[in-house]
Amino acid sequence: MVFFGGRKHGGMFTFNKDDGYLEAILRGFKKGILSRADYSNICQCDNLEDMKMHFLSTDYGDFLAGEPSPLHTTTIAEKATQKLVNEFNHIRNQAVEPLSTFMDFISYGYMIDNVVLLITGTLHERDISELVDKCHPLGLFKSMATLSVVHNVADLYNNVLIDTPLAPYVQGCLSEEDLDEMNIEIIRNTLYKAYLEDFYKYCQYLGGQTALIMSDILKFEADRRSINITINSFGATELTKDDREKLYPAVGILYPEGTSKLSKAEDVDQVRGVLEVYSTYRNFLSDQGMNSNSERSLEDAFFEHEVYLNRMAFEDQYGYGVFYAYIKLREQEIRNIVWIAECISQNMKSKMNQYIPIF
């Protein structure tokens, strides 16, 4: 149990004093997550304009008002994300320690995505202002304003990243002389690995219910990354097995034994063999799991389990797990909406029900 100005985190008697109001607001937000009835309504739409009409009766309201038709799925995704970001900022702005730091940790993940987007863009000689526009709003950081003067990766690090919370993660994984697609991928994964480990450590430091709930979620996140890195790197011969092992996060149920076995895996069957002993993941790579023609792919299994873990967080009290879980559930909801919208606009209605319902 850690003390913050004489207050214990996660204490039954003190939790509500600081965080009760925000938690109440958050649980109110959670009520707005689309239900199965909402999904079945949306799935019956014939075009995106219809979908817009249906959203009027949900928590999204008129979030697409004023958008010129024809609507594009990207617009829907952007607007829905903006709504989530507004909610996040509303809570973040009123949060006090340690919730504020916890919420900052959530935004670091998006910062990593943005940094990778910026580095990729710089490598491909993209206009920097165009890149900043496309960055995830949750992962924006102040020094982005100085990005217009950045012309190479050294500048990017010295002028921008050094002042961000990511600086400790970045050290040691940026090297200017050989920056190519390969290294970007390594940078992305190394950053994420460092971030996950740090976030996990912070949750353990907070203790209480936060540690309990978050450790499950973060361990799963780490395992998912390890498995994905392994499977997706099978085609990429440039990535040696040693390099691959360095990218696995040092947390998770698989760590250390499973990850060490994963690092030696050479095909999907071997991965399946490694996962066989972990009851949580045993069914993820079932025979049809890798066949993307089947209804349920590995990715879907991961998303489903993530939704399950995050939903469970809401069964709990006196912890910060709900704040993280809410963001992740909403993200899944946005993915669902975009998926349904894509299916509608591509006229692939038969594939539509591959989304993952949340409640």
Place this chain on the structure above:
Amino acid sequence: MTAQQQKEEIEKLTTQFFDELEYLNELREQYNELLKNGYFYLAKSRYSMGLKSLGQLQYPENIKSTFTITIDSDNSLSIHERQDKKKSPSSSSNNTSSSSSSTTTTTKRRGGNKESKTKADSDDESSDDESENNNNNQENNENNQDGEKKPATPKRGNKELIKKDPIYWFGIMTPSTLKQSQSYFKQSINLSLEMSNKIILLNVIEKQLEELKKNQQTV
């Protein structure tokens, strides 16, 4: 040629014309199916990778084609993987007179968002032959960037594979759905070529028919 022979010839050509037309329609259906699947798996990849990591921001500003289309002496089109090395002068000695027609056929064949604008990059040695810059696989990205040219350009010489395959713009470890999507779009390139060759053939048959009919009238 007697009138009877001419009639027979016309009939023969007409049958051939419709046979080819039918085949062309079949090809078009296959082509539509390929594109449909390609876009679908692309949507699936974006679902798992996130919208921002699979979009126009990932590909380079100045992209070069990985494939070139050349017009052979018999007016048919063929596709080649672009060589990174400079082309020898002899390879660019194909007849240039047909370049304009190549542009039109390609444009016609691709229709919509797949047509390429044909301008070779200034630093591209092969720009002097009439080859058509052809986009490979997943152009299409979200906004259907018309005429956007893909192919990989990285400057590093040591990693040939990364250099060549545009899928690496989206990361080394891309999900299998993206690879599937790419393969669908790749197949569609060959198919589109086959289709344009059919169209050329149809045009030839049509011209022959017209001539024969003219002759018949004069006779």
